[in-house]
Amino acid sequence: MLDFPDKFNAIPKIVFSRTLQKAEWNNTRLVKDNMVAEVSKLKQQPGKHISAGGIRMFQEFMRAGLVDEYWLTVQPVVVGKGKRLFGGLEDRTNLNLIDAKVLRSGVVVLHYLQTNNNQENRH
């Protein structure tokens, strides 16, 4: 837990934005456009995994077929209102569950792989 901030600060980061002028956080690069091309290129390189958060951006990657794995953490709380996970995806995506973990806090971590049979659903 203690070395999480060090790891997070050290790891190479990319921020996609048209409005940001510069990214000052350590080891961060700003990319203004061609997000999908940038990620496609990154995926060609050897190395460890690429982690992506941010819902709007993530949906772009899903549409472009760039997402290989999904991690969902389900918190043990019902809120009734709020933002949806994805808003406005047109196509169904089938996943393969490969692992489910329970944390002491009651959080459930579900780990999925993208299946290969989704191409027919894409326009």
Add this chain to the structure above:
Amino acid sequence: MKKSYLFNLITFDGFFDGPNGDLSWHNVDNEFHEFAISQLNETDTILFGRVTYEMMASYWPTETAIKNDPIVADKMNSLQRIVFSKKLDEAAWSNSRVIKENADDELSELKQQFGKDIAIFGGSNLAMTFIQQNLIDEYRIMVNPVVLGRGAPLFEGLNCRFNLKLLKIKTFKSGNALLYYKPNDLM
């Protein structure tokens, strides 16, 4: 005292109903049926809202259902069922009864009795009435391995926020993950 449980299938992105009521994403196989049977073995009463009732009443008594799925069909057709609806005048499906008002009183009374569990299927509106009255003893949420993108979120518009306690999880070969919770407190 009887225990009440809510059983729902949802997608990865939290929908329990697809666009135009599309439920084709329900990921059911033999293992699911075995689970459904064991769950019904511990259940002696099923509660529905009208929409779910009509959907189930149009399937389970048919010859197709009895032929394809004899054990579940037998249970679904024989267990005591209650449908909560202001619109419906009578329930034609065998062994069913219609309650027009005070769904929460009815469930409170049922829970005082002895016997097996009370299942609450589907019906987000009905479920929310019970949730708000703190009448649900267990939540069984089955996350299906599919991103739907659109649909009706589970418990949309609920006016309270509450914490749950995770009891256990069960994963299925089909990729479904069933999460069992009990309510912790209402806030």
